[in-house]
Amino acid sequence: MPIPVASEAVARSRADACPGALSVHVAADGGLARVRLPGGVVSGAAMLALAAAAADLGRGDLELTSRANVQVRGLATGAELELGLRIAAVGLLPSASHERVRNLVASPLSGIDDAGVVDVSPLAPELDRQLCARPVLADLPGRFLFGLDDGRGDLGRLSPDLTAVARAVDRFEIHPGGFTVDRSQVVPVLLAAAEAFLSERESLRSGAASAEAAGGTSGGGAASGGASGEWRISELPDAGQGLLQRVARQFRGAPASGSAGEHSLPAPPPEPVGVIGQADGRAALVVLAPLGRLTVEQASFLARHAGVRGLRITPWRSVVLPDLIEVTSVAKQASALGLGIDEQSPWYRVSACTGRPGCAKALADVRADALSEVFNHGAPPHTVRWSGCERRCGRPHDVQIDLIATGNGYRRTENGTT
Numbered sequence: 051m052p053i054p055v056a057s058e059a060v061a062r063s064r065a066d067a068c069p070g071a072l073s074v075h076v077a078a079d080g081g082l083a084r085v086r087l088p089g090g091v092v093s094g095a096a097m098l099a100l101a102a103a104a105a106d107l108g109r110g111d112l113e114l115t116s117r118a119n120v121q122v123r124g125l126a127t128g129a130e131l132e133l134g135l136r137i138a139a140v141g142l143l144p145s146a147s148h149e150r151v152r153n154l155v156a157s158p159l160s161g162i163d164d165a166g167v168v169d170v171s172p173l174a175p176e177l178d179r180q181l182c183a184r185p186v187l188a189d190l191p192g193r194f195l196f197g198l199d200d201g202r203g204d205l206g207r208l209s210p211d212l213t214a215v216a217r218a219v220d221r222f223e224i225h226p227g228g229f230t231v232d233r234s235q236v237v238p239v240l241l242a243a244a245e246a247f248l249s250e251r252e253s254l255r256s257g258a259a260s261a262e263a264a265g266g267t268s269g270g271g272a273a274s275g276g277a278s279g280e281w282r283i284s285e286l287p288d289a290g291q292g293l294l295q296r297v298a299r300q301f302r303g304a305p306a307s308g309s310a311g312e313h314s315l316p317a318p319p320p321e322p323v324g325v326i327g328q329a330d331g332r333a334a335l336v337v338l339a340p341l342g343r344l345t346v347e348q349a350s351f352l353a354r355h356a357g358v359r360g361l362r363i364t365p366w367r368s369v370v371l372p373d374l375i376e377v378t379s380v381a382k383q384a385s386a387l388g389l390g391i392d393e394q395s396p397w398y399r400v401s402a403c404t405g406r407p408g409c410a411k412a413l414a415d416v417r418a419d420a421l422s423e424v425f426n427h428g429a430p431p432h433t434v435r436w437s438g439c440e441r442r443c444g445r446p447h448d449v450q451i452d453l454i455a456t457g458n459g460y461r462r463t464e465n466g467t468t
C-alpha cells in the first residue's frame with residue numbers, strides 16, 4: 051500500500067520538532083519515529099507489524115510514550131519510508147499530512163470495567179477520522195493533545211489541551227471552558243475549539259509581526275506571539291478562555307454545574323495493573339512494560355492475545371489486553387516474559403528517561419543502571435525516577451525518589467529535596 055503522501059507533512063514548519071512516523075527526530079542512537087495510536091488502540095496485526103519493523107529497521111524494541119503512542123528508535127537514514135509503508139499497510143497511517151497531530155488519549159479501561167460513566171472508546175476513532183478530514187488542523191502543533199475521559203478522571207495528570215469528560219451517558223463537560231454538550235456534539239466541539247486555537251494563534255503572530263515591523267518590541271515569548279510560543283491552549287494569553295466561550299456560544303453549551311476549573315475534575319485513580327474483571331465474565335489484563343519498552347518477543351506475545359477490540363496502550367507505559375478467558379494463564383506467560391503483572395512488580399514504581407546512548411545530553415546509561423539496581427535489589431518501596439541529566443524529561447508527577455546522573459554517579463533527592 052502506498053504511503054498516503056507526505057509532501058505537506060515534510061514541508062511543515064520545522065519549528066515544531068515533535069517527531070512523527072515520517073518526520074523522524076535524529077537522536078544520538080539514530081532516527082526516532084513516533085507512531086500515533088489515537089486512544090492507544092492497536093490491533094494485534096498492527097502490533098505485530100510494529101514489532102517486526104522495530105526488529106528489521108530499528109533497534110529491536112518498542113518504546114511506549116506518556117501519550118499512549120509507540121516509538122521506534124535506531125532507524126537508519128531513510129528507513130522511515132519503509133516504516134511508513136509497513137504501518138500504512140496495517141492502518142496506522144491514515145493521513146500523512148495529519149500524522150503528527152493525531153494526539154488523542156482516552157480512558158484506557160473505558161468499556162472494559164465499570165468505573166466510567168459511559169464507554170468513550172467509540173469516540174476516539176470518530177474524532178481521529180474527523181480531525182484528519184479537516185485540512186486546516188494539519189497545522190496543529192505536535193504537542194496539542196485531545197482527551198476523552200469516561201468520567202473516572204484518569205487523564206487529568208496528562209493535562210490535555212481539550213478534554214471531554216463524561217458526566218452522564220449523553221452529557222459531556224468540556225475542559226477548559228466548563229460547559230456541557232450532548233455526546234453528539236463532543237467531536238464537533240473539540241474540533242471547533244482546535245480550529246479556534248489555530249486562528250487565535252495566527253492573529254497573535256500577525257500582531258506580533260506587525261508590531262515588530264513597526265519597530266515595536268514583540269519579545270518573542272508565548273504571551274507575545276513569538277514563533278516559539280503557543281504550542282498549547284494554556285500558553286495563550288488568556289489560557290484559551292475567550293475562544294472556549296465563543297465555542298460554547300456557538301454550540302449552545304450549557305454552563306457546567308459547580309466550578310469550571312480543572313479542580314472540578316475527579317481526582318485521578320491509581321494507575322491500573324493486573325487482572326480487571328469485566329461485566330461479561332471475561333477479564334482484562336494490564337501488563338507493565340519494563341522501563342516503558344517492549345521487546346519484540348513481548349510485543350509479539352501481546353499481539354497474539356489481542357482480540358476483536360485489540361490492545362490498548364496506556365499513558366502509563368502499560369498495555370491492556372481486554373476480553374481474556376484464560377487470564378491467569380496469560381498473566382503467567384506475560385510474567386515469564388518479564389512483563390509486570392501486579393503492583394509488586396518493580397516496573398510499577400521504577401521508571402527512567404532515555405539516557406545514554408539515545409540522548410546526547412545524558413551523563414549515564416540510566417536504563418542499564420536502573421535494571422542493574424532492580425536485578426540486584428528487587429522492587430523498591432518507593433517510586434523512583436532515573437534521569438540522565440538535570441532536565442528530568444518525562445518525570446512522572448508522583449515520583450518520591452529522584453536519581454539524577456551527575457557524570458560522577460547519581461544525585462539522590464527525596465520528594466524534591468536533596
Ligand code: SF4
Pocket residue numbers: 403404405406409410411412413437438439440441442443
Ligand atoms: S533527562 Fe536528560 S538525559 Fe534524560 S532524556 Fe532528558 S535530556 Fe536526555
